Amino acid sequence: MQENQVPQPALNTPAPRDTAFAPDSLVLNRKLPLWYQVSQSLRASILGRTPDATLRLPTEEQLAAHYGVSVLTMRQALKELETEGLISRHRRRGTFIEPRARRGSPVRLLGSIDAIVAQQSGERSTLLDHGPVPVPGEVAEFFPDCAEVVGYRRLRCEEASGEPTNWAQNWVHPQVAAGLDAADLDRWPMTKVLRDRVGVPISRITDTVEARLADPATAELLDVPLLSPILYYTGVTYDESGRVVDVAQIRYRGDRFSFSVTVEAH
Incomplete structure (x- = not known):
């Protein structure tokens, strides 16, 4: 089944501090791996967040719907960000932005x-x-x-x-x-x-x-x-x-x- 962007208004509007973090929207490019595009977009949202933004991320299912990708693709994108130390994932508690996430994370490029x-x-x-x-x-x-x-x-x-x-x-x-x-x-x-x-x-x-x-x-x-x-x-x-x-x-x-x-x- 082809993955298409399905915007979720609830995630695109300012979130109260006690709700999940609101990532930016993304228009997918079919020429690049979807997990890579999603991880880059979410990384930019995390590193560009305001000081008072909540640290809790939406669930995998909510993020997948927001970006218009499968849960498996979203899981791969989140794993990349976890490896870089930008987020931490806790069973039954959720996924959180690391407070000390730096803006100076290395740029990674895909090519042949x-x-x-x-x-x-x-x-x-x-x-x-x-x-x-x-x-x-x-x-x-x-x-x-x-x-x-x-x-x-x-x-x-x-x-x-x-x-x-x-x-x-x-x-x-x-x-x-x-x-x-x-x-x-x-x-x-x-x-x-x-x-x-x-x-x-x-x-x-x-x-x-x-x-x-x-x-x-x-x-x-x-x-x-x-x-x-x-x-x-x-x-x-x-x-x-x-x-x-x-x-x-x-x-x-x-x-x-x-x-x-x-x-x-x-």
Whole structure:
């Protein structure tokens, strides 16, 4: 059965403080996953709420009717927001907005693996070093079954000018790295090497982008002042079994990186 938007006036009117939170309306785009659109819309409503807004969300059924989606779709959207720490769900009590929900939640975008490969291509890449290392604490949650991972550090430069644009640190699962030829990383992006050369059945990549300041290593590699603004990208790559096979941490020069999103009205 096709899901259509079914506005619920009761949710679109200002709610008294002792009733459920009133989310914004949404016109669905059939070209994008419905759960993703609903989670983004509800996230915007939560982060843009007034200080005196109630913290209680409507029930799954009420929200599903409001957005014109199935309860299963709504449940998936709520799970995404719960994972991000924006809401908490309590059996028999309901779903509540976390009072400390921050406006600075990372932006997550959906796209194809080919789009990511295309984005990573077009620059000259130099492999600086690689080898097995103990699992760094910052990525330990992604490799719970490993004592070691294989690290790859690369510098990317513009093809024409040779000017550095970003440097990448990849942490690869040792079983996957065993089939990886490091020389391939001078020619192709890690995602392409894993998929097309190693044969990893990639199911999804979760991307986040945030602002940071250049640390000493980044300042030296990218030829920028220490503590100057950079963009810090994290990409977590999963195979079909749900195992993390690669965690990429990329530091981009703030003056050489653009971030664009196309939003369709219909």
